[in-house]
Amino acid sequence: MRNLNGRKSAPTINDIADEAQVSKSTVSLVLKNSPKIKLKTAERVLLAAKKLGYVYNRSAASLRQNSSNIIGLVFSDLQNPFFVELLIGAERILPKSGFTTFMAHTNENLATQNHVLNSMREHNVAGIILCAALNTPNTVPSTIRSWGIPLVVAMRPLEDAESDFVGPNNIEGMTMATHHLIERGHTRIAFIGRHASSYIVSNQRIQGYRNAMAAAHLPVNEDWIIDAGPSYDGGRQGLAKLNALTTRPTATVCYNDAVALGVLSELDFLGLRAGRDLAVVGFDGVAGTAHSSPPLTTISIGPSHLGEVASQLLLERIRTPEARTEPITYLSTPRLIIRQSSSSTFFSENDALLPTKMNDIPL
Amino acid sequence: MRNLNGRKSAPTINDIADEAQVSKSTVSLVLKNSPKIKLKTAERVLLAAKKLGYVYNRSAASLRQNSSNIIGLVFSDLQNPFFVELLIGAERILPKSGFTTFMAHTNENLATQNHVLNSMREHNVAGIILCAALNTPNTVPSTIRSWGIPLVVAMRPLEDAESDFVGPNNIEGMTMATHHLIERGHTRIAFIGRHASSYIVSNQRIQGYRNAMAAAHLPVNEDWIIDAGPSYDGGRQGLAKLNALTTRPTATVCYNDAVALGVLSELDFLGLRAGRDLAVVGFDGVAGTAHSSPPLTTISIGPSHLGEVASQLLLERIRTPEARTEPITYLSTPRLIIRQSSSSTFFSENDALLPTKMNDIPL
DNA sequence: CTGAAAGCGCTTACAG
DNA sequence: CTGAAAGCGCTTACAG
Secondary structure, X not given: OEOOOOOEOOOOHHHHHHHHOOOHXXXXXXXXXXXXXXXXXXXXXXXXXXXXXXXOOHHHHHHHHOOOOEEEEEEOOOOOHHHHHHHHHHHHHXXXXXXXXXXXXXXXXXHHHHHHHHHHHHOOOOEEEEOOOOOOOOOHHHHHHHOOOOEEEEOOOOOOOOOEEEEEOHHHHHHXXXXXXXXXXXXXXXXXXXXXXXXXXXXXXXXXXXXXXXXXXXXXXXXXXXXXXXXXXXXXXXXXXXXXXXXXXXXXXXXXXXXXXXXXXXXXXXXXXXXOOEEEEOOEOOHHHHOOOOOOEEEEOOHHHHHHHHHHHHHHHHHOOOOOOOOOEEEEOOEEEOOHHHOOOOOHHHHHHOOOOHHHOOO | OEOOOOXXXXXXXXXXXXXXXXXXXXXXXXXXXXXXXXXXXXXXXXXXXXHHOOOOOHHHHHHHHOOOOXXXXXXXXXXXXXXXXXXXXXXXXXXXXXXXXEEEEOOOOHHHHHHHHHHHHHOOOOEEEEOOOOOOOOOHHHHHHHOOOOEXXXXXXXXXXXXXXXXXXXXXXXXXXXXXXXXXXXXXXXXXXXXXXXXXXXXXXXXXXXXXXXXXXXXXXXXXXXXXXXXXXXXXXXXHHHHOOOOOOOEEEEOOHHHHHHHHHHHHHXXXXXXXXXXXXXXXXXXXXXXXXXXOXXXXXXXXXXXXXXXXXXXXXXXXXXXXXXXXXXXXXXXXXXXXXHXXXXXXXXXXXXXOOXXXXXX
């Protein structure tokens, strides 16, 4: 506990060994709960550790083992609550595993993403869950694997045949969303939110939309597929484009919830209302959609569930590195959540909950 | 690059030293850009490092230096976009400093927070920015400092006289919010969102509300200070309580934006509208408030700016540990953002932007 | 401006 | 079931 200068330094396993009258090998084994050590000895060691205020030195262990207990979670956009929910799912799994999870946020910036990944490599992380930034090169996953670091790609697929992937079934989800509107009697249905920055996802969701329309023998006017960024503002601008169409659709599916909420916001600004003047369906199922005006019909793809699955898959890969089987792709099954934004008549779903006379509410 | 078993291992500074024909001390100095090394030599070393595909081993450096290059950011609730904006501010500052930032999320759970903090200690982090979970004991900051880890507490103050703190000026902010409503002619103004889980903040904001009322010689009916959790649902329930009052207030300030958005949502559900049927003002200034229906008047406390300030302060503390001066408290100056939720007449602010005749919009 | 040497705190065969 | 010894890859005085 004293180094050469006589300065006090933190206690090490050597100090514990002295205190407990055992060798430091024994201390090390006790600290990792090895069954090789007699219970009595282990108790004595643990007591000594506690008495000395011992703190395990992860740097030393990582150096020795050539691997840390850190699992890195890389997020592209935590402003999107979707990813936060995925994070929460991951944290239901990872802490129990003995690993520590450290997140990094790239804010959709490729340079930041490179920096973060390199940093994780330097820190010898045990594994990485990557929610890739927009325009991430398809080579990134194979690069990470070449470092010997187990990797699970989440949410945005990259064109990489060797990576494990966990995400939503975009095609099926958007088919459900579109089908829901068709069931409600709509025939002129738009898709707001085609964009190039995450073109695989965008294309898959558009494909789902087309599939549903085709299944119902409904024509798709190409003007109905509206370019818009995957954001609030994209939604607002997308609605403006929709309103400018000569034969205006009566309903729209949206690339994601952010786009849909932007559409709702712009509708409101124009004195219009989703569910009455335009049926609107979102995609993702983030918590905020329950509180918009009106509440948003959306496709829930189970973000926290995806976080759990990604974590479990990564843990398996870390624990059995030799058992490298075929890459696994897990697509969650989407679920339709019907709320008022797709109602043809406002409040149609919640009549039972409504005060019978508005006047009953004290103003 | 080969260990005793003949297995290929990653190149180390020894390998670089061999390759570049220098000692490993020289390599180490080159890697940290020491001015002691001749340019020519440094170039040769860097070239060798590149050729060998060298990766810096942070675990070894941390062990040797007894400190890592990691700065830990601990967040209590990333579902609240406020904290994400703070994070983004921090990331504008920290990466330039040569430190790596790793976040952890406690989800307002004290056990998780303890676990995360201990883990950061074991990893020898260089410093911590702590957005403390609800009900965090006041002793936590001094514990962290006793570990020798520089700490900045952000957002939620703890009763700890020795800690640096960065947060909003809650009293001033809520005074502004209330004053704004008074200026618009309201006299019966409620406060929705008193709660015990973060009582210091709650009390400060209520104090700001009282100050503004007192300054205008307006009485405060204690019923107007409404208990509600700091969340969407809290806002919804808070509005219900407000509506049940015999003499109903005509306006309300809210503990934060989440509460205010909950109020908006519940108003909408009741067929009412903020700005017309009840003036509503939020607090925090998160991005989503620009897109609610109607857009929310709120107090912006500059979350990303707070992230920047907290980071700069922490970096100073890390760099000059000896210069331990008085603890610093930085309170950001709040700013009122006027939108439609506090208008007495709907759309009053945006008349210029409105289509003159609704019929002009192609439906 | 550069090199030789010591040591940070662990873990891991290996021996007994 | 436990101990003695080697070594992970760095950094840092110190010497020259």
